[in-house]
Amino acid sequence: MSQEINTPKGQLLLRTLAMPADTNANGDIFGGWIMSQLDLAGGILAKEISSGRIVTVSVSSITFKKPVRVGDVVCCYGECTRIGRTSMSIDLEVWVKPVKEHGLEDRFMVCDATFNYVAIDAEGKPRPIQ
């Protein structure tokens, strides 16, 4: 696998561990849990960019490419691709580093998505991003 293909897009926003409580009926990690991690990761970046409160307004796309297993180290990367008057679009990728008996395997991408956030004021109304 080339270096370029093995490189996540954007900055590391969140890193966590896939636990048994997060599994689906197949014993792999539940897609809803992965979406929740993506939302948190994108929300961190949106908060930083807009210097304040934000809400998730929509998810433009999400693709689950490979299953995540219990014990995998889950890393969410992201970059802002659009800043509007009050909204932002953030491209996100989830990469995992499987932990095997004989050390760490190469990381690989398991999911990509685009989440949209709106900067809000104290009343929950859209506020302009400076």
Ligand SMILES: CC(C)(COP(=O)(O)OP(=O)(O)OC[C@H]1O[C@@H](n2cnc3c(N)ncnc32)[C@H](O)[C@@H]1OP(=O)(O)O)[C@@H](O)C(=O)NCCC(=O)NCCS
């Ligand atoms: C997000 C929210 C504040 C927007 O309020 P609104 O009065 O509908 O806002 P507006 O129509 O003025 O749109 C505000 C911005 O959001 C964008 N927007 C609205 N709907 C959108 C959608 N479905 N996808 C992407 N962007 C959207 C608009 O284009 C606009 O962007 P801009 O200012 O950069 O041009 C409001 O809908 C809300 O509070 N939603 C609930 C959010 C929430 O609870 N999220 C967690 C859910 S789990």
